[in-house]
Amino acid sequence: MVLRVEKKCSTEQIAQVVREYAGVTRKRAIGEIIQSLRIESDNVIVSFGEDAALIKNNEDGLLLAADGIWSMLMEADPYWAGFCSVLVNVHDIAAMGGTPLAMVDILSVQDENICHDVLRGMADASRKFGVPIVGGHLHPDSQFSAVDVAILGTVKPDEAIFSHTAKEGDRIIAAFDLDGRVHPSCALNWDTATLRDTETLRSQIRMMKTLGERRLVTAGKDISNPGVIGTLGMLLETSKKGASISLSKIPRPDLAKAGIDFYHWVRMYPGMGFILTAEEKNVAEIIRLFSEVGITAADIGEINNTNLLTVKYGDMESEVFDLGEEGIMHLFI
Amino acid sequence: MVLRVEKKCSTEQIAQVVREYAGVTRKRAIGEIIQSLRIESDNVIVSFGEDAALIKNNEDGLLLAADGIWSMLMEADPYWAGFCSVLVNVHDIAAMGGTPLAMVDILSVQDENICHDVLRGMADASRKFGVPIVGGHLHPDSQFSAVDVAILGTVKPDEAIFSHTAKEGDRIIAAFDLDGRVHPSCALNWDTATLRDTETLRSQIRMMKTLGERRLVTAGKDISNPGVIGTLGMLLETSKKGASISLSKIPRPDLAKAGIDFYHWVRMYPGMGFILTAEEKNVAEIIRLFSEVGITAADIGEINNTNLLTVKYGDMESEVFDLGEEGIMHLFI
Numbered sequence: 028m029v030l031r032v033e034k035k036c037s038t039e040q041i042a043q044v045v046r047e048y049a050g051v052t053r054k055r056a057i058g059e060i061i062q063s064l065r066i067e068s069d070n071v072i073v074s075f076g077e078d079a080a081l082i083k084n085n086e087d088g089l090l091l092a093a094d095g096i097w098s099m100l101m102e103a104d105p106y107w108a109g110f111c112s113v114l115v116n117v118h119d120i121a122a123m124g125g126t127p128l129a130m131v132d133i134l135s136v137q138d139e140n141i142c143h144d145v146l147r148g149m150a151d152a153s154r155k156f157g158v159p160i161v162g163g164h165l166h167p168d169s170q171f172s173a174v175d176v177a178i179l180g181t182v183k184p185d186e187a188i189f190s191h192t193a194k195e196g197d198r199i200i201a202a203f204d205l206d207g208r209v210h211p212s213c214a215l216n217w218d219t220a221t222l223r224d225t226e227t228l229r230s231q232i233r234m235m236k237t238l239g240e241r242r243l244v245t246a247g248k249d250i251s252n253p254g255v256i257g258t259l260g261m262l263l264e265t266s267k268k269g270a271s272i273s274l275s276k277i278p279r280p281d282l283a284k285a286g287i288d289f290y291h292w293v294r295m296y297p298g299m300g301f302i303l304t305a306e307e308k309n310v311a312e313i314i315r316l317f318s319e320v321g322i323t324a325a326d327i328g329e330i331n332n333t334n335l336l337t338v339k340y341g342d343m344e345s346e347v348f349d350l351g352e353e354g355i356m357h358l359f360i
Numbered sequence: 361m362v363l364r365v366e367k368k369c370s371t372e373q374i375a376q377v378v379r380e381y382a383g384v385t386r387k388r389a390i391g392e393i394i395q396s397l398r399i400e401s402d403n404v405i406v407s408f409g410e411d412a413a414l415i416k417n418n419e420d421g422l423l424l425a426a427d428g429i430w431s432m433l434m435e436a437d438p439y440w441a442g443f444c445s446v447l448v449n450v451h452d453i454a455a456m457g458g459t460p461l462a463m464v465d466i467l468s469v470q471d472e473n474i475c476h477d478v479l480r481g482m483a484d485a486s487r488k489f490g491v492p493i494v495g496g497h498l499h500p501d502s503q504f505s506a507v508d509v510a511i512l513g514t515v516k517p518d519e520a521i522f523s524h525t526a527k528e529g530d531r532i533i534a535a536f537d538l539d540g541r542v543h544p545s546c547a548l549n550w551d552t553a554t555l556r557d558t559e560t561l562r563s564q565i566r567m568m569k570t571l572g573e574r575r576l577v578t579a580g581k582d583i584s585n586p587g588v589i590g591t592l593g594m595l596l597e598t599s600k601k602g603a604s605i606s607l608s609k610i611p612r613p614d615l616a617k618a619g620i621d622f623y624h625w626v627r628m629y630p631g632m633g634f635i636l637t638a639e640e641k642n643v644a645e646i647i648r649l650f651s652e653v654g655i656t657a658a659d660i661g662e663i664n665n666t667n668l669l670t671v672k673y674g675d676m677e678s679e680v681f682d683l684g685e686e687g688i689m690h691l692f693i
Contacts, residue, residue, distance in 0.1 A: 063479045063480070063483050064465075064479065064482065064483050064486065064493045066483070066486055066487055066492050066493075067492075068462070068492040068494075070461070071462065071492055071494055074492070074494035074495050075494070075495055077495070079495065080462060080464065080494030080495045082461055082462050082494065082512070084420065084461065084514060085420070087417065087418070087420070089422065089461070089512060091462055091463075091464055091494060091495065091510075091512045092464060092495060093464035093465065093466050093495065093496045093497050093508075093510055094466075094497050095466045095468070095497045095499055097499070098499070098502060098503060128403070128415055128417065128422070129401070129404065129413060129415050129424055130424075131413065131424055131425060131426035131510050132397075132426065133426050133427075133428045133466070133508040133510075135428070135506065146396045146397065147396065149397065150396050150397050150399070153397065153399055154399055157401075159399050159400075159401040159404055159407070160397045160399075161401075161404055161407035161408070161413030161415065161424060162407050162408055162410070162412065162413045162424065162425060162426065163426045164426050164427045164428045164508070166428055166430070166431070166506075169431060170431060170504060171503060171504045171506075173468065173504075173506065175426075175466040175497070175508050177424075177426055177464050177466075177510030179415070179422060179424045179512060181417060
C-alpha cells in the first residue's frame with residue numbers, strides 16, 4: 028500500500044475538489060425534504076441522516092433503506108447500474124451493523140435492452156451477496172430508464188452502528204477494499220465487488236456486524252458517492268462534530284498502476300469502503316479484523332468539538348467544510 | 361347503492377375495455393423480470409405475484425413491498441401523486457392482512473415546485489395513515505420527475521392473506537369505499553382517502569388485518585390500476601384458477617351523480633378497494649364487517665377450475681382473459 032501523497036498534493040486543492048464535486052453538492056436538497064416529511068412515531072429509533080432507518084418491532088430492530096442509481100450511470104453501463112443498485116443497498120444495511128434480508132426494486136424502462144442488462148446486473152449482485160429481490164414495481168412505458176431499490180435488514184438495537192454518535196477524541200478509521208480496479212464504464216467507481224469471490228464479499232459485509240456486536244466502534248457510515256472525505260463530512264454533520272484528518276494516512280491502491288491521482292481517489296465511490304469512529308483503545312483490533320477479510324483500514328485522524336472538517340498534509344492544513352455554517356445535507360436548518 | 365347496470369352495457373364491450381386498458385396491458389412485462397430475479401432463499405415465504413413479499417424473521421412475518429407512481433399522474437397532479445405513492449403502499453400491506461410500520465421514498469426531481477407539491481402529498485398521506493416516512497434517496501438533478509415508495513409491515517405468517525390461495529368454489533367479494541369522488545385531476549382515480557377522516561381511514565386499513573386474524577378469507581388483493589376486473593384477473597393468474605362474475609353485482613357509486621358510466625367505473629383505481637375470495641359460509645360476516653367501516657362489499661361471483669375469467673350480465677357472457685393462454689403478468693411462462 029502506497030501511503031505517500033504525490034508531491035503536487037495541496038490540501039487546498041483537495042478541499043476544493045471535494046467541496047465542488049457533484050457527489051457532495053447534490054446532497055444539499057436533502058435537509059428541506061426531511062423537514063417536510065418528519066412525523067412523530069414511537070417505534071422509530073433513528074431515521075433521516077443514517078444509512079438506514081432503525082425501527083423497533085417488539086424486541087427486534089428492523090432496518091429499512093432505499094437507494095437509487097444516478098441516471099448518468101444508467102446511461103453509461105446498465106449492467107453495472109443494476110449491480111450497484113443492489114451493492115449500495117447492501118452497504119446501507121452493513122453500515123448499520125445489520126444483516127440484509129431482502130430487497131424490492133422499482134424499475135422504469137424505456138428500452139428493452141437496457142432493462143435486460145439492468146436486471147442481469149441486479150440478479151448477479153443479488154446472488155453474490157445472497158440477498159433475494161422479493162418484489163417490486165415496473166414502469167414499462169417510462170420516458171426514462173431508472174432503477175431504485177429498497178432493502179430490509181435486521182439488527183439488535185443495542186448493537187446498531189449509527190452516524191450521529193461520534194464523540195470528541197474518537198479516532199477516525201477509513202477502511203477500503205483496495206484490491207480492485209477503476210470500473211471500465213465509470214471512472215469514479217472503484218470496483219471490487221464484481222472481482223471478489225462470493226465468500227470474501229459476504230465476509231466483508233458481515234465484518235460490520237461483528238464490529239457492532241463487539242461494540243468496537245462509536246459511529247460508522249459506508250463511503251458513498253461523496254467519497255471518503257465527503258462521507259466523513261456527512262457523518263460529522265449528523266454527529267454535530269468536527270474532525271481533522273491527515274491526507275497521507277488515507278489508504279489508497281497503487282494509484283499509478285490504477286491510472287488515477289489522489290484527487291481522483293478521494294472522490295471515488297469504493298465498492299467496499301467505510302468511515303468509522305472508535306475509541307483509541309479499539310483501533311488496532313478494528314484494523315486487524317478488517318485485514319482478515321481483505322480490507323485495508325487506517326487511523327486517519329481525530330474527531331473534535333468544532334464544526335470544521337480540516338485536511339492536513341505536511342505543514343499544510345485546509346478547511347473542507349464548515350458544517351455549522353452550511354452543512355452538506357442541510358440536516359439541521 | 362345502484363346495482364343496475366346501464367341498459368347499453370354489453371359484456372363484450374366490458375371485456376374489451378378491461379383487456380385493452382393500459383392499466384392491464386402494462387403488467388405484461390412483469391413475468392420476464394420475475395424469472396430473471398428469482399433466487400432461492402429459505403426465509404422468503406412468498407414474493408412475486410403477491411401485493412407484498414412475506415419474509416420469516418424468527419417467529420415474525422415481515423412484509424416488504426414497493427410501488428411507484430405513473431409519470432402521467434406526476435405530471436397531472438404532483439400533490440395527488442405524492443399522496444397516492446403512500447396510499448398504494450399502505451394498501452399493499454393492508455391487502456396482506458398486515459400492519460404498515462414505515463416507508464422510504466426515492467424522489468427524482470426536475471422542478472422544485474413539483475417536488476414541493478409531491479412532498480406535501482406524501483407528508484399529508486403519511487400523517488393520515490399514521491405511517492412514518494423514515495428515509496430515502498433523492499435524485500436532485502434528474503431529467504424527469506418520479507416518486508417511488510417502499511414499505512415495511514408486519515403480519516403473523518399464519519394470518520397473512522395471499523393472492524395465490526383462491527380455491528375452486530370460493531365466492532368472490534368486491535369491496536369498495538363508495539363514498540368518494542372522481543379525482544379532479546385524474547378521471548381514473550376514485551378518491552376517498554383525502555375526504556375520509558383519519559380514524560375511518562385507519563379502521564378501513566385495519567379491517568383487512570381483522571379478516572386475516574379471523575381467517576375469514578381464502579385470498580385477497582387490493583384493487584390497483586387494472587381496476588376491479590383486471591385485479592381479479594391477476595389474483596386468478598397467481599392462484600391458477602378461473603372465475604365467473606356478474607357485472608350487475610359489482611358495487612358502484614351513483615354513477616350519474618359521479619358523471620361516469622360503468623365502463624369507466626370498472627377501470628378505476630379506487631381509493632379503498634379490495635378483491636377477496638372466501639368460503640360461502642363467511643361471506644355475510646365479511647360484508648357486515650366491511651359495512652362497519654364504511655366499505656360496501658358484495659358477492660360478485662365464484663372461483664372455478666378453468667383458466668378463464670368471464671363476465672355475465674343478463675343472458676350475455678363474455679370471456680375477458682384466458683389466463684392459461686397468456687395471463688396478465690406472464691407469471692408462469
